[in-house]
Amino acid sequence: MKYEVAVIWGWQNPKAVPLVHVLDPPIEPRPGTDFIDLPHLNYDHQNPEDSALCLFDPDAGEWDSTMLIADRIVPWASEWLHFYEIWQLDGVWRGSNAPGPISVGEILRQIQEAPDGTRA
Template sequence: MNRISLVIQEGALKSYFPDSQVSRVGEKELIWKGTLKPTALSPTYTIKLHYKTGKNPTVYVINPKPLKLPEGKDQLPHVYSTKHQQLCLYYPKDKEWNPSMLYVRSLIPWTSEWLLHYEIFVCTGVWHGGGVDHDPSENKL
């Protein structure tokens, strides 16, 4: 498995999301901030993707903050942190994501899918996005 260069990841992110912001520290770290709107009727969400070599990427909803919760709920489903709105997009132990995957073809669409399931959760109080319970410390390669 060959890791895709962060220069290529940056180029793909800028190509797909020209109004987004990308900062990169050589081949060690990349941060992307952009907006996603999972459906035509959805609000716009500001997303932050952070990747450091040797670790799994982290993805956060940075706006709106806090994300709305349905009545009677005090935690976001399928996240590593409700407070920081750090999303869980895949199961690290199953190696569903790896550094040979373009963010624009994996993490970004998965984030949009998570947001769609979140919007349904807000309306129904039930998470239909699947996933497994896990320990936040699992977010390592």
């Protein structure tokens, strides 16, 4: 599969992190699910189709502004798309996970299942 992506990075801001958006073909949820169920996505509530890929945990120091986009972000995006294609087939995300739920949908389900309305 061939993908067109956009990497957006406000490198002048030392706290900015690169964002990767898939332009073509657009990423899609699995049949019977919604964008909130897509794993490892920086979910955009107002425009879910424009959500950026979640490639790293900024709090874990996996990215800093001294790193090169071509050396880190592009390979990570390629890896994310590899796992996305497999997930589309069987619904299992085989990529590495940051701590916590895998998707916004999972967070919402955990809140609904908790007796006091907090995350379980």
